[in-house]
Amino acid sequence: MVSYSIFVVDDEESIRDAALMNLPAYRVKAFADAEQALEALGEDVPDLMLLDIGLPGMDGVQALERVKASHPEVLCIMITAFEDVQTVVAAMKLGAYDYVVKPLHMEALKTTIQNALESIRLRKEVRELQERCLQENMPCFIAESHDIQNVMEFVRRVAQSPDAPVLILGETGTGKELIAAAVHYQSPLYRGPLVTLNCAALPTDLIESELFGYETGAFSGAKSGGKKGLVEEAKGGTLFLDEVGELPPEAQAKLLRFLDSGEYYKVGGTRPNQAKVRVVAATNQDLEEMVNQGRFRRDLYYRLGVIKVEVPALNRRRADILPIARHFLVEMGKKYGRNFEGFTPESEELLQKRTYQGNVRELKGLVERGVLVGKGPLIAPPDMGLSGRQAGPPPPGGRAVSLPPLGRDGVDLSGILEAAERAYLHKALEMAGGNETKAAELVGMNYHTFRYRKKKLLDGEE
16 A cells, blocks of 8 residues: 655644644654755655645745745645635645645545545556556666766656657667657657657658558559558557658658648548647758758758757767676577576676677677577677677778788688778768768768668678
8 A cells, every 4th residue: 555645834733733643544744834844855755745825934835836846746735824815826826736724624634635645646657657668668778877867867858748759869779769669658648659660661652651641542552441651550649750861852741741730641632630649750860961962851850850869879888888788698598598697707898898880789789699609607709709809990091901812712802892891881980970971971982872882781780
């Protein structure tokens, strides 16, 4: 059974005594003035305060303002000797839950207290349910470094405004989809669906119908009866648009209209539809640069970026590397039915020093390989494909790469060229801070060629 605590703040001893006597089901503390009660808040925060308006020294309305500023979750019931409407209204505007008038009738007061505590109980249940949803849907988001803790604290705050779009920025593999889940499950929309669309995974001519659905006969091959779009599927919840920079211009225009008005048209439809949906978008591209190049709508960029969340790369939060690796070790051990005690000291040192091009996804891949290959009880560097001297990508313009000798059996020239290209793409992305447009310039490729080669050579590693 949940136990609730109550502060009773009244200068009349008879009222304090009556509260202590008639509220045995609660942990009650009584104070004769506001100053004592506010001092006690530093060590013990109650669920509810009964606060007399006409206190000596600091009056009840002033005390209420102080309480709400430092502990907004505490419910306050004001006690007044007469129904001074103006004062009561002022107290309610400051956040008072209710008020009672002296002389106090204990049965009526108990009912008011029970109603207030019931709202507290429901609020606690909602918070616990949200936390459970968050834990179940974000099992591997480790946040020990200050950088990522600051991000998660910011996410907790902005999640409470479900009408504001959120734009998540960060390199590939940093966990942007987990941030999107955090926004959803910590928002008032957490009971609704979380629907995801990877904008880079669909042909451009299908994205619009996937987003907004289509009517019967909208195009050749359309299903009879039409189709629901993801906007409709996400009604009352969150729509997560991953790789939003890949949206074609037509879909960008329709998404902007939906964000502005909440209205959308199905493909082939003439009747507007409505849906209350929070849109969370993510990208590893430089959208601002894409806007300048005319490849992304400026108005949509500003609309999506009402709230921006920048996820730091794993290389910037080294305090998280080993905790994340240990978590993956447990997770992969359960997945493959293998039990390991941990990593060797050399493995931990190499993991800690490594430069991660693929961020958390790359780290996960290393640990998964270690679990599959390792013999235990500790994961050694060779199990993860690591050695004491890690081969890094050669610096552009630096010394020549050491080449294997050409013997009678020949060499795999295509493999050597592919390895060199992979190394240079890695280095270009690192130097460009994950900005693919800048990285493409560094290696003398156009943007689309760079994206194709990166997908072919690097994305499989992540």
